[in-house]
Amino acid sequence: MAGVLTTTAPERTRVDGAPPGAPARRSADRVRAFRATPFTYATLIVVAAILTTPIVFAVSIALSSDATVSNATFTVIPREFHWENFSRVFGSELPMGRFLINSVIISVCSVAGQVLSSGLVGYAFARLRAPGKDALFLVVLATMMVPAQITMIPQFILFRELGWVNTFLPLIVPNFFSNAFNIFLVRQFVTRLPSQLDEAAMVDGLGFFGIYRRIMFPMLRPVLIAIGIFTLTYTWGEFMGPLIYLNDESKMPLALGVQYITTTSTPGQPPPWNLVMVGSILLAVPMVIVYYLGQKHLYEMDINGGSAGLR
Amino acid sequence: MALTKRRRREAFWFYLFVSPWVIGFLAFMLGPMIASVYYSLTDWDSFTAPKWVGLHNYTELLTDDPDFWHVLGHTVYYAAISVPLGLVAGLWLANLLNKRIRARKLFRTLIYLPTLVPLVATSMTFMRMLAPSGPLNKALGLLGIQGPAWLVDATWIKPALILMSLWGAGGATVLLLAAMRGIPRELYEAAEVDGAGSTRQFWSITLPHLTPVIFFNLVMGLIAAFQVFTQVYILAPKASNAGAYNGAQTMVPLLFDQAFGTYHMGYASAIAWLLFAVILVFTVIAFRTTRRWVFYETEVK
Numbered sequence: 001m002a003g004v005l006t007t008t009a010p011e012r013t014r015v016d017g018a019p020p021g022a023p024a025r026r027s028a029d030r031v032r033a034f035r036a037t038p039f040t041y042a043t044l045i046v047v048a049a050i051l052t053t054p055i056v057f058a059v060s061i062a063l064s065s066d067a068t069v070s071n072a073t074f075t076v077i078p079r080e081f082h083w084e085n086f087s088r089v090f091g092s093e094l095p096m097g098r099f100l101i102n103s104v105i106i107s108v109c110s111v112a113g114q115v116l117s118s119g120l121v122g123y124a125f126a127r128l129r130a131p132g133k134d135a136l137f138l139v140v141l142a143t144m145m146v147p148a149q150i151t152m153i154p155q156f157i158l159f160r161e162l163g164w165v166n167t168f169l170p171l172i173v174p175n176f177f178s179n180a181f182n183i184f185l186v187r188q189f190v191t192r193l194p195s196q197l198d199e200a201a202m203v204d205g206l207g208f209f210g211i212y213r214r215i216m217f218p219m220l221r222p223v224l225i226a227i228g229i230f231t232l233t234y235t236w237g238e239f240m241g242p243l244i245y246l247n248d249e250s251k252m253p254l255a256l257g258v259q260y261i262t263t264t265s266t267p268g269q270p271p272p273w274n275l276v277m278v279g280s281i282l283l284a285v286p287m288v289i290v291y292y293l294g295q296k297h298l299y300e301m302d303i304n305g306g307s308a309g310l311r
Numbered sequence: 312m313a314l315t316k317r318r319r320r321e322a323f324w325f326y327l328f329v330s331p332w333v334i335g336f337l338a339f340m341l342g343p344m345i346a347s348v349y350y351s352l353t354d355w356d357s358f359t360a361p362k363w364v365g366l367h368n369y370t371e372l373l374t375d376d377p378d379f380w381h382v383l384g385h386t387v388y389y390a391a392i393s394v395p396l397g398l399v400a401g402l403w404l405a406n407l408l409n410k411r412i413r414a415r416k417l418f419r420t421l422i423y424l425p426t427l428v429p430l431v432a433t434s435m436t437f438m439r440m441l442a443p444s445g446p447l448n449k450a451l452g453l454l455g456i457q458g459p460a461w462l463v464d465a466t467w468i469k470p471a472l473i474l475m476s477l478w479g480a481g482g483a484t485v486l487l488l489a490a491m492r493g494i495p496r497e498l499y500e501a502a503e504v505d506g507a508g509s510t511r512q513f514w515s516i517t518l519p520h521l522t523p524v525i526f527f528n529l530v531m532g533l534i535a536a537f538q539v540f541t542q543v544y545i546l547a548p549k550a551s552n553a554g555a556y557n558g559a560q561t562m563v564p565l566l567f568d569q570a571f572g573t574y575h576m577g578y579a580s581a582i583a584w585l586l587f588a589v590i591l592v593f594t595v596i597a598f599r600t601t602r603r604w605v606f607y608e609t610e611v612k
Binding site for chain 1: 326
């Protein structure tokens, strides 16, 4: 590629005169590309302020009185602090508590399904030998290409035939059959683990399932946590699945419920925006917490680095 | 094939272990795919017997349904603008965060935070952000610009959706920043000695090293953008917002409406396959261009 500066840098004499292998950070940070100017800070502050505005605004709406809602006189910076809105949504006005419980049930079951199935399948693809394995793995990878819309309608027909419409089952059960992306993650992770461990266990007379349960499963912890976080994030925010399968208000998860209450307000009246935003905040906060607690594991997994391998 | 007893036992366990995926693949993927091909060749309301119509659904979509071309146009417009724009914004922010700055972690968190918010909550917030007298139009008013009716006007609903997607540009920023920090520092030192300024260092060192990550994000972003649903469904609902609906309907909301609104299961299945074809074409085009602009380090070794 034209214009690319390439060099076998580690071998040549270091510009800063330090011995090869010494930390380069200090001198390298002085180069122009990394020099921060007041303009850098000004831009970052403006961008951060713009990106934070919707969040502050959502909080401000959530704390508004009903009068402010009907006049739509919201301000970005909160002027009033009706904290009782956060308890109102759990009262008789709205079934937000029900929505929340439904979300938790669906998400927890989906995470359990993905973690249990993907670990086992991924381990098998990484370690066990069988005729036809490579061809089967190609099929696994190929399924990543198929957009969900192709299978959406037939799946709906299937679940309707099974009498599963208006239950959580269509949203939960498919997770117990793992998916291509998660299988791929586990397989990549297992191939990087030393194989002496399971070989030794085999010599000791442990069967394949015993090896998986006693030795592999504990070692898969980081990748299974990552899969758990991905599944949780996806299921918690999922909108179209619940929209297709759940009709009763009492069965809706929060993501659908929040949207649902904006469509069912009395004609001529605005939706209860303050309570809708409380719902949106209840939807967002768990994701922020999960990310905060899980980011260490995600970085450990080097998911980011993996993406550079696509060619 | 002659297999030893041990090998046969291992193969047995392999197939037992992968059976969840195999069963799921047959029941939720292969079976439905075949069914979907068949449905797409029928006229079917999912309650009475399907009527075979051959390729009629496809020919009707492509030659006889003006809505379909509008919808395809909106989808391509949305994907072709929101994805590159998001990447440029993400790259620009990552480059700023990669400098020697104080409070990098705080800035990184604030830029990444929007991507953690579920789409439904984001859509609700942007319904108010983009309201006629919402914060955005008030800010534009301060600059002396009369803001449009973002969410009602057929011409402004697509820019509104793109604005909303830009709010999540921080997702790309974090990936790009991680890749930037992996670039050997010695390259910059060498460039410094050669007298290259910061702009030149960015274009000749940083950007080429990032092209694989940019390419990955471009392809994944395009695939996701073609399948946009939630925010379009919420911000431009058919029932209550006809103007926006006409200006922003994309492929998946159309498919959803055909399948679960009017029970045209055959027609909707045909839309699904056409969407797949569109995604495939754009992915292939993206891969075709890689040799011209994606730089892999292994190539210069």
